[in-house]
Amino acid sequence: MKKIFLAEDDQTMVALLQTLLKLEGYEVVTLNVANEGLLSILRKDIPQILMLDVKLPQENGMDIVREMRQDEKFNETKVIMSSGMSLEKECIESGADAFLLKPYMPDDLIRKLRNYS
Secondary structure, three states: OOEEEEEOOOHHHHHHHHHHHHHOOOEEEEOOOOOOOHHHHHHHOOOOEEEEEOEOOOOEHHHHHHHHHOOHHHOOOEEEEEEOOOOHHHHHHHOOOEEEEOOOOHHHHHHHHHHHO
16 A cells, blocks of 8 residues: 655645545545644655645745755655645655646546556
8 A cells, every 4th residue: 555645735725635545445544734843744654745835834845855855865756845825846846756736637637646546
């Protein structure tokens, strides 16, 4: 079973994603994004897949993925970033593997995840 980490500050979105992903057979770990230090949390349990919001309360998702890509521990981690703004180019350049523009359809997410499963 693939483990997906969620770094999302919208609790409604977190609840919806947890339900959807569990139905699809994924193990879901939600991260507390209210505090700084998300990268140190990720280093303790390297995710196979990270769903990362661009705008988090204390950190910027693009900064996080840039730092991840400098650490070989995360070489195998697939990062799917999302935002309500059209930032696909910037996210991919930062090191994300994929981008989803919010609001997105569940099928779009599942299709991307199947590429990494």
